[in-house]
Amino acid sequence: MIKIVFFAALREQLGCQETSFPCTDITTINQLKKVLVKQNPAWEVHFENKALLSAVNHDMVDGEYTLKSGDEVAFFPPVTGG
Amino acid sequence: MEDKMVNHQEISIQTKDFSLATEVGLLENDNAIDGAVVTFTGRVRNKNEGLKVSGLFLEHYPGMTEHALSEIIVIAKKRWNIGRVKVIHRIGQLNIGDQIVFVGVTSEHRQDAFAANEFIMDYLKVKAPFWKKELTEKGEKWLAARNIDQDKAEQWD
Numbered sequence: 001m002i003k004i005v006f007f008a009a010l011r012e013q014l015g016c017q018e019t020s021f022p023c024t025d026i027t028t029i030n031q032l033k034k035v036l037v038k039q040n041p042a043w044e045v046h047f048e049n050k051a052l053l054s055a056v057n058h059d060m061v062d063g064e065y066t067l068k069s070g071d072e073v074a075f076f077p078p079v080t081g082g
Numbered sequence: 083m084e085d086k087m088v089n090h091q092e093i094s095i096q097t098k099d100f101s102l103a104t105e106v107g108l109l110e111n112d113n114a115i116d117g118a119v120v121t122f123t124g125r126v127r128n129k130n131e132g133l134k135v136s137g138l139f140l141e142h143y144p145g146m147t148e149h150a151l152s153e154i155i156v157i158a159k160k161r162w163n164i165g166r167v168k169v170i171h172r173i174g175q176l177n178i179g180d181q182i183v184f185v186g187v188t189s190e191h192r193q194d195a196f197a198a199n200e201f202i203m204d205y206l207k208v209k210a211p212f213w214k215k216e217l218t219e220k221g222e223k224w225l226a227a228r229n230i231d232q233d234k235a236e237q238w239d
Binding site for chain 2: 005007008009012051055058059060074076077078079080081082
């Protein structure tokens with residue numbers, strides 16, 4: 001399984017804080033996004049946002065990053081701390 | 083996912099306020115090597131982008147935040163000859179004038195502490211997973227990231 005978490009404005013827009021997904025036929029972050037949008041068509045507009053960031057196991061990664069079972073994937077908007 | 087690399091004496095993510103005097107003391111006590119102490123404190127402003135702001139809510143990604151800050155400190159220690167480092171970031175509900183963030187760096191001579199402090203803040207701004215929601219006169223609003231912060235961080239590349 002892959003654990004998927006969402007933060008800040010994205011979490012509110014999706015109305016979802018956390019979900020999980022069997023790892024079987026997902027290989028990259030970009031493919032995971034497509035699967036999530038297929039399951040939740042209303043999410044498409046939010047996942048099309050080019051500024052959206054992704055992290056795997058607490059490190060920022062790009063869309064080509066290859067996932068494995070047990071990974072924690074996070075999607076979130078550009079950060080605004082400090 | 084406990085991160086073994088995180089030095090919990092150097093990083094604190096907390097809801098409570100911090101004392102500048104206490105933090106400077108921790109950087110200075112029993113530290114006869116370092117002649118320079120540079121501190122930065124960030125506070126909540128009363129307006130942003132033309133709107134009156136009454137407060138902030140700060141969200142973060144527990145675990146990744148500490149990991150990201152730890153990595154930033156590791157890079158700073160490689161680039162500059164610095165002694166002690168402390169980064170504090172508050173989360174949750176904050177009001178106008180409240181302290182948000184503290185970065186303190188010591189070094190033998192001032193140049194390293196000045197540069198490392200600015201670097202840590204610039205990288206924190208674009209790499210640490212914090213998000214601000216402003217409470218404005220027109221309602222709640224998630225802050226948009228600013229290009230200027232990205233440009234500033236890239237100057238260190």
